[in-house]
Amino acid sequence: MKDKTPSLVRMILFFLAAACAVAFLFLIPEVVKLVVIAALLSYILDPLANLLESRGMSRTKATVTIFLAFVTLLAVAYIFLLPLFLEEMKSLEKGLSPEQAGVAIARLESTLVENLSFVGVKNLDLAGRLQSMMSHTGEWLLSHVVDAASLLTSMILIPFIVFFLMKDGREFKRSFVSIVPNRYFEVALYLLYKLNVQVGNFLRGQFIDAIIVGLLAMFALWIVGIKYFFLIGLFTGLANLIPYFGPLAGAGLAVVLSILQTGGFEMAVYVMLAFTLIKLFDDAFIQPLVVARSVDMNPLSVLLVILIGGKLFGILGMLLSVPIAGFIKVVIHETLAHYQRYRTV
Amino acid sequence: MSALWQNIFRLRQNKTDEIDDILLKIPIFQDLRPRDLNIIKRILHTREYKSNENIFNEGDVGLGMYIIVKGKVRIVYSTDCQVLAELGEGDFFGELSLLDESPRSAAAIASSQCVLMCFFKPELLDLLERNPKLGNKLLFKLAWTIGERLKSTNEQLKTLGGSVRQDEINS
Numbered sequence: 001m002k003d004k005t006p007s008l009v010r011m012i013l014f015f016l017a018a019a020c021a022v023a024f025l026f027l028i029p030e031v032v033k034l035v036v037i038a039a040l041l042s043y044i045l046d047p048l049a050n051l052l053e054s055r056g057m058s059r060t061k062a063t064v065t066i067f068l069a070f071v072t073l074l075a076v077a078y079i080f081l082l083p084l085f086l087e088e089m090k091s092l093e094k095g096l097s098p099e100q101a102g103v104a105i106a107r108l109e110s111t112l113v114e115n116l117s118f119v120g121v122k123n124l125d126l127a128g129r130l131q132s133m134m135s136h137t138g139e140w141l142l143s144h145v146v147d148a149a150s151l152l153t154s155m156i157l158i159p160f161i162v163f164f165l166m167k168d169g170r171e172f173k174r175s176f177v178s179i180v181p182n183r184y185f186e187v188a189l190y191l192l193y194k195l196n197v198q199v200g201n202f203l204r205g206q207f208i209d210a211i212i213v214g215l216l217a218m219f220a221l222w223i224v225g226i227k228y229f230f231l232i233g234l235f236t237g238l239a240n241l242i243p244y245f246g247p248l249a250g251a252g253l254a255v256v257l258s259i260l261q262t263g264g265f266e267m268a269v270y271v272m273l274a275f276t277l278i279k280l281f282d283d284a285f286i287q288p289l290v291v292a293r294s295v296d297m298n299p300l301s302v303l304l305v306i307l308i309g310g311k312l313f314g315i316l317g318m319l320l321s322v323p324i325a326g327f328i329k330v331v332i333h334e335t336l337a338h339y340q341r342y343r344t345v
Numbered sequence: 346m347s348a349l350w351q352n353i354f355r356l357r358q359n360k361t362d363e364i365d366d367i368l369l370k371i372p373i374f375q376d377l378r379p380r381d382l383n384i385i386k387r388i389l390h391t392r393e394y395k396s397n398e399n400i401f402n403e404g405d406v407g408l409g410m411y412i413i414v415k416g417k418v419r420i421v422y423s424t425d426c427q428v429l430a431e432l433g434e435g436d437f438f439g440e441l442s443l444l445d446e447s448p449r450s451a452a453a454i455a456s457s458q459c460v461l462m463c464f465f466k467p468e469l470l471d472l473l474e475r476n477p478k479l480g481n482k483l484l485f486k487l488a489w490t491i492g493e494r495l496k497s498t499n500e501q502l503k504t505l506g507g508s509v510r511q512d513e514i515n516s
Contacts, residue, residue: 050475053475053476054477170388177390182399185392186405187405189390189465190446193408334406
């Protein structure tokens with residue numbers, strides 16, 4: 001017992017310190033969010049920096065080159081895509097003006113009541129429901145996006161953190177590993193390696209997948225004839241970062257806007273068909289090619305994990321829940337194996 | 346004042362030269378240019394172990410090789426505590442783990458206070474990605490080292506086989 005006391009005290013102290021660290025992080029959620037977003041971006045851009053390094057550039061030069069390319073890309077997007085984006089926003093605003101939207105919703109409601117009266121559909125009050133939904137969305141937008149000061153801070157701080165994470169990421173990792181006690185040093189390094197593989201591959205794969213699906217959605221909606229193809233495509237691409245829920249959200253938005261645009265179901269059917277085809281193409285060709293199968297989890301676990309992530313940490317939680325759950329699975333597996341080995345030795 | 350700086354730099358220079366000498370004796374890092382050697386030194390982890398401290402246990406997931414900079418290390422079979430080898434300064438062990446993640450076949454224990462440098466698989470993979478020329482050079486040297494070890498094992502087996510046959514004839 002005498003021998004065990006110091007290690008027990010050490011373990012209790014360690015857990016207390018860990019709990020304090022977690023509690024401290026919960027007290028500064030904004031800073032944590034900034035660092036997490038920056039870490040995600042640096043994860044996605046890291047292979048690009050490695051590629052430039054393999055062409056003979058130093059890490060600093062590679063990072064600066066990527067940042068310059070990114071700024072150029074933003075400038076090009078600002079010049080060419082912003083007018084299209086603004087035009088669609090204006091058009092969407094006009095298309096959803098109270099009068100026009102009211103007419104479209106009334107037409108849709110009458111069609112629904114006419115066709116679905118046999119299942120007891122009588123009074124839907126679509127306009128009221130939509131209005132309440134829009135007002136909630138407005139509140140959400142006001143609280144989350146329109147906070148100009150925090151948006152500006154994020155726009156300055158995120159690139160700053162990304163730059164240093166990309167340039168000195170290895171040094172940060174080495175410094176972290178150097179404080180791990182000898183007994184856990186190799187295990188810690190192994191877990192970091194697994195985390196890097198799991199989270200990195202998953203995020204990079206999802207990112208490329210999101211770009212391809214977003215472009216495909218834009219193209220399909222343009223062919224179908226939806227006015228806001230660019231906006232919906234952009235939203236679909238971003239939403240596609242979250243497995244299962246993302247594609248549904250993109251398709252849902254496209255269907256709602258197509259109904260509001262035409263007041264009927266005809267275009268909505270084509271939109272649904274287009275999204276089904278994109279999803280099939282994504283599952284059959286894009287996902288197996290670009291999303292590494294590093295997260296070895298069954299679909300039910302993935303769904304539950306995304307729901308829990310969303311409930312606890314919002315959209316960021318939904319995005320990160322799958323790779324982190326995969327990592328936790330590896331940690332539990334390795335810790336158990338480690339523990340069993342120490343018991344037998 | 347300048348003497349002070351000279352002394353500090355000389356100390357640092359000596360320590361660096363010492364590590365360079367040790368690394369250049371390891372077959373995997375032999376013939377590397379000073380520039381490449383500096384890159385390698387930046388990705389190595391340096392660890393200090395007390396006497397009788399476990400470096401790794403038999404059965405642990407192996408992630409890479411250890412190079413002894415200072416002190417002595419014994420390689421032990423945990424089951425019967427049989428000492429397989431005692432290694433000293435400039436020796437290295439665990440290099441097979443750079444290629445696979447199979448469990449360590451024996452334990453390594455510090456016989457005295459040790460300073461080890463560790464070269465691990467994640468760093469090798471990272472190096473292969475961002476500096477393929479140097480990474481491939483190391484892989485080639487690693488293959489050569491493992492080949493040499495295999496040859497030596499074959500020789501030992503041959504000798505052992507010969508002595509067993511001799512024993513059979515004698516009996």
